[in-house]
Amino acid sequence: MTDSTRTADPKGGSNFSRRAFLQGSGAVAAATALRQQVASGAPNAGVELVQERKSISVTINGKAQSVEVETRTTLLDMLRYQLDLTGAKPASMDGSSGASTVLVDGKPVAASTTLAITCDGKKIQTIEGLGGESPDPVVKAFIANDAEQCGFCTPGFVVAVRAFLEKNPKATDDQIRAGLNGNICRCGTYANIVKAALAVVKGGGNG
Template sequence: MKRITGDAPSGRVASGFSRREFLRGSGAAAAATALVGAGEVAAGAQDADKGDGVARGKITVVLDVNGAKHEVQAEPRTTLLDALRNQLHLTGAKPVSTDPSSGAATVLVDGKPACAASMLVLQAAGKKIQTVESLGGTKLDPVPAAFVSADAEQCGFCTPGFVVAVRAFLNEHPKATDDEIRSGLNGNICRCGTYANIIRAIAIVRGG
């Protein structure tokens, strides 16, 4: 049967590059582009795959963090938490666990709480990321202010994750009862056991 592609019988074209290799080689770039959209992959995606089906190397990805655009260098395995802490120096979210079981790496992604330790940079591109740092500074959010008033921390390692989770929860449930708050925050763990004071802090924000 006559071949209509022009490939040699071995599947290799005149350049020595096989169609299968081409499809594999373009896979990483296509996957990265599909995940983040062409606008957020600034450079390097075409080099991410050597034709063996294994994506490698770094690409430049634009992240929208706390209202500003930032370029970060990301391998396919780079987590959002790694990029926030090691490239953007936003160290509020903590690397306690690689899954969401501690809640210490909680950030807001398009307004919803998410675990930055288990989200890849490529998944975060094109979304609005909000870290605990956005709730501090000169325009202090009532949630961290109430944590201070209620003495709702000891070592403080869980606190940024709690503050972000509480902010997200109260945004959706401003009049939640204590039981609803306990249920809504059950993804965040405090090894120092400051739960009672965290509930007091939330009561302050809630208005009693």
């Protein structure tokens, strides 16, 4: 309890202020009203559901399309559950693992913490866009250097390496390690990921 909710008691103790009493009684009244609504059996009593939907235009891996999403839909959910692009992974919903990394207008973002509606009019590149019949040099280097890790964190690493080398085509070992610090797994073949990135630096294939 803070001082602002107490008043001095002339008899030496303390008691609640009028403000604290009113706040408390208001909360009790609200809770009582909610209990009564629930008891009455009214559907979703006391709860207002917001399910607004919007249509957004995005270019994903070079293909322009419009997608209808709820305003609360994350980019990751839109990709995985509406467009069947399951490369980006829901490993950490706060984005701390980097497993959901995709590029939005060329910048790496955690799709798990990005609202789909904020991508309206933007270009999105996912791991799927780096594969195909002629894979990106980063994908080839991951394979050649046995840098696949567990598979779950790998797509985020590949996309992060691609974005980092795009901006830092002459990156050193230390710079690559620093540049990948948003992708936290070090438990598998992490050393080989750095080797793969260095191989791309040495062999070209950036930008």
